[in-house]
Amino acid sequence: MDLLDLMKSSIRAPGRLVNLLTIDELKGIDVDTSGATIGALATLAEIADHPDLARMFPALALAAGHAATPQVRNVATIGGNILQRPRCWYFRMAQYPCLKKGGDTCFAMDGENKYHAIFENSLCAMVHPSNTAVALLALDAVVRTAGSGEIPIRKFFVTPDQDILRESALAEGELVTQLFIPATGARSHYLEFRERQSFDWALVSAAAAAELEGQTLNNARVVLGSVAPIPWRIDLGEIAATDEALDRAADEAVRGATPLAKNKYKVQLARTAIRRSLRELARATE
Amino acid sequence: MSAPAEEKSSFVINGKSWSGAVHPLKRLLDTIREDVGLTGTKEGCGEGECGACTVFLDGQVVMSCMVPTCQAEGKQITTIEGLAENGRLHPMQESFAQEGGAQCGICTPGMIMAAVAYARDPGSAEDMREALAGNLCRCTGYIRIFEAVKKAMAK
CATH class of the missing domain: 1.10.150.120 ([2Fe-2S]-binding domain)
Known part of the structure; x- marks a missing residue:
């Protein structure tokens, strides 16, 4: 779908397209005690409505269910979702030769940057648009490909500094075939803030995951969406599940933010998203 | 893009089989309106934002402006014209x-x-x-x- 969007906006003009929807091996969701294996062509609707995913990996089911509309979720695939190009309006308008299109300027830096990055934004201020990428990173997923084999999701998304023309570590011609999420017993949650109640891109989203022991969150991590050119992971290690400790962690996590002229509000939203998503994990203990 | 080449396309629409020569990337919306001749399905934005072109594809709502005709191959489509039964509106x-x-x-x-x-x-x-x-x-x-x-x- 994203590719069709880009073609309609005259951003891409591929000479040849391959219809992957005829490859049944890329479809389906399989959950067992080791984890979930999700075909690259599994739709967001299938993921959002899958009872085992909702039980074992709620962050992912929630992230998929929050995306777009029923019509979109019925056709949008998880593979396509994590490989979406930036929604930055300067990137999406053919008349702006921005860095991401091989030009030499990031027009968002001094332009309309309300929806842009507050971290890792010194070169290009795009934000990664995928909801599910945020959840998959919090859940330590593995991207399986026809090509290099397996790419840990932590290495899958690349910053503009690493490669200005691409957002993933996929090689030319390399195809995502499956996503694997290991079953670790971690609790997880996903939430997002947006301007409209539905059918809107997140201003800031957050997926939190941790193992719970008594009143302590172990291996706690939060991944923020729509704040950086990649899903923005914050590892918190072991943390007491008290409001005070979680608030302190949230404050610490946004301390390094470098907001632009029109997106300072995102720092506060990010702080709130971290607190609320972690509190949700703690609340589940009671 | 290279010169458009039409290919044979077949699907079932409102219970009737249809086949014709269509470019595989032609929007299903246009195939329905121009080739099948059912103009009840409307175009609004043409870019997946407004839902005016919603049809059922194998029973699920999709926006037909975002579905290339090749991805409807062999599938069941229902449009607004297919809802009425025996001359009675749904x-x-x-x-x-x-x-x-x-x-x-x-x-x-x-x-x-x-x-x-x-x-x-x-x-x-x-x-x-x-x-x-x-x-x-x-x-x-x-x-x-x-x-x-x-x-x-x-x-």
Whole structure:
């Protein structure tokens, strides 16, 4: 779908397209005690409505269910979702030769940057648009490909500094075939803030995951969406599940933010998203 | 892109088999309107934002402006023309007409398709709003549409 969007906006003009929807091996969701294996062509609707995913990996089911509309979720695939190009309006308008299109300027830096990055934004201020990428990173997923084999999701998304023309570590011609999420017993949650109640891109989203022991969150991590050119992971290690400790962690996590002229509000939203998503994990203990 | 090459395409639309020569990337919306000749399905934005072109593809709502015809190959399509049975409007269509759920009419076919899909697995008022969130209406303010859906389901 994203590719069709880009073609309609005259951003891409591929000479040849391959219809992957005829490859049944890329479809389906399989959950067992080791984890979930999700075909690259599994739709967001299938993921959002899958009872085992909702039980074992709620962050992912929630992230998929929050995306777009029923019509979109019925056709949008998880593979396509994590490989979406930036929604930055300067990137999406053919008349702006921005860095991401091989030009030499990031027009968002001094332009309309309300929806842009507050971290890792010194070169290009795009934000990664995928909801599910945020959840998959919090859940330590593995991207399986026809090509290099397996790419840990932590290495899958690349910053503009690493490669200005691409957002993933996929090689030319390399195809995502499956996503694997290991079953670790971690609790997880996903939430997002947006301007409209539905059918809107997140201003800031957050997926939190941790193992719970008594009143302590172990291996706690939060991944923020729509704040950086990649899903923005914050590892918190072991943390007491008290409001005070979680608030302190949230404050610490946004301390390094470098907001632009029109997106300072995102720092506060990010702080709130971290607190609320972690509190949700703690609340589940009671 | 290289010169368009048409290919044979086949699907079932409103219960009838159809086949013809279509460029594989032609929007299903255009194939339905121009090649099949069913113009009930409308184009609004043409870029997957408004839902006016909503049809069922294998029973699921999709926006036909975002589906290349090759991805409908061998599938079942239902359009607004396929809802009436034995010359009688579908209860959802009747309800939209009676409750003032349609004004200019451009969003109406897509809105009704989404509403019929919702009615198969209904939930709370919030679920109804989410089910119709992908269909924009610039006339009604949605209140009469929500009333129409509720009335149709009460029948």
